[in-house]
């Protein structure tokens with residue numbers, strides 16, 4: 406459909422596949438038989454009550470959390486357990502955190518170039534030029550020589566997105582990227598993400614911003630108590646939630 | 662003897678002694694820093710036996726008196742058919758002990774780095790050593806400039822151990838005994854050395870403060 410020259414390839418391998426993934430934190434069954442598949446260019450938004458396992462799910466996708474059982478594949482390749490090979494696969498999946506997690510001792514520019522230079526072995530000059538373009542794209546190129554602490558939260562999060570983009574990832578995972586931001590800065594980050602989605606980036610997003618979810622998601626995943634309870638288009642999910650849990654959840658945030 | 666008599670007669674020897682102390686201090690601190698970094702990497706690496714070995718090393722050398730270590734090196738090593746020169750024995754003793762403290766300061770510096778930055782590095786595809794090189798060590802070192810400055814001064818004071826073995830040229834403490842076995846330098850001979858130690862320490866402190874201000878990480 407999308408790619409006329411090579412229709413079989415686009416149809417075939419999803420970028421992210423999770424099969425029967427299980428995880429416990431001690432007694433707590435934090436992920437319960439999770440099955441998920443994200444196609445190239447797809448935007449999947451995960452929502453659900455606090456403690457339902459959204460962050461854990463997001464983090465298992467690039468193995469920041471290990472799993473007890475099940476299979477996780479990135480572009481058809483199973484996530485290795487350890488070591489260099491795991492690092493190589495991780496480099497293909499970007500991650501944007503709630504707390505930005507920029508490298509505090511590095512300039513904004515160096516935050517963006519360190520991955521390409523040190524992991525992808527790109528020439529420095531090329532990495533810098535591309536980083537400046539990316540910083541421009543997210544609107545913080547003026548701050549390139551500063552360090553993270555000199556930037557606002559919204560600016561820092563946009564740098565974090567540029568840092569992820571600089572790796573040319575096959576997908577980017579976002580774990581509540583706007584939850585640590587002052588309300589007036591949420592919009593600038595969501596705008597950048599909306600543009601990314603429109604440019605065809607494959608994205609998995611955990612968020613509490615329902616309007617945004619409705620607007621950018623191709624698919625909504627609703628989680629509760631470690632399980633995926635619903636998987637639907639935003640339109641269907643927000644207007645006709647099938648489970649009682651989802652209805653309760655939507656009501657609880659409406660009354661907020 | 663007055664200060665002037667002492668200086669006119671032994672000034673050259675004091676100069677040489679000061680240089681010896683500086684050289685020992687510099688070499689010992691460089692060794693301590695290198696060993697301290699390696700031990701610290703061992704203590705945080707994913708391989709448990711290495712972590713245990715690193716912790717054990719620090720416990721040993723943090724808690725052993727310098728003089729005791731020097732005695733072991735000078736008198737016990739020959740039983741293992743290891744005969745080191747006095748200079749090497751002194752240098753070893755004065756670098757192993759600060760290396761344990763160096764590792765402790767680096768560990769403390771690391772505790773200020775958020776787990777989030779490490780996770781960000783991992784998700785960029787960095788391996789353990791790249792994370793150490795790019796994220797952990799640079800920040801730990803910047804956080805520990807002031808303790809490291811104190812460690813450098815402490816290392817200098819530890820080099821006074823050199824006076825306990827025959828060395829030529831001798832160090833700032835050794836020179837005092839050298840003079841007092843030949844003339845009546847008394848406490849004045851010691852005072853000159855003490856002043857030279859103090860001047861060096863103050864200088865180190867100033868440089869340390871400058872570096873700290875320069876590399877301090879904004880939060």
Ligand SMILES: Nc1ncnc2c1ncn2[C@@H]1O[C@H](COP(=O)(O)OP(=O)(O)OP(=O)(O)O)[C@@H](O)[C@H]1O
Nearest residue numbers: 430431433435453454455456457458459460461462
């Ligand atoms: N490292 C951990 N050790 C033990 N329990 C954990 C750990 N991390 C998370 N949990 C627990 O696992 C459950 C799911 O956590 P998770 O962070 O995935 O939830 P979440 O859906 O992201 O919630 P929130 O909306 O509050 O971010 C929670 O009950 C949490 O307390």
Ligand SMILES: [Mg+2]
Nearest residue numbers: 459460461581
């Ligand atoms: Mg969460």
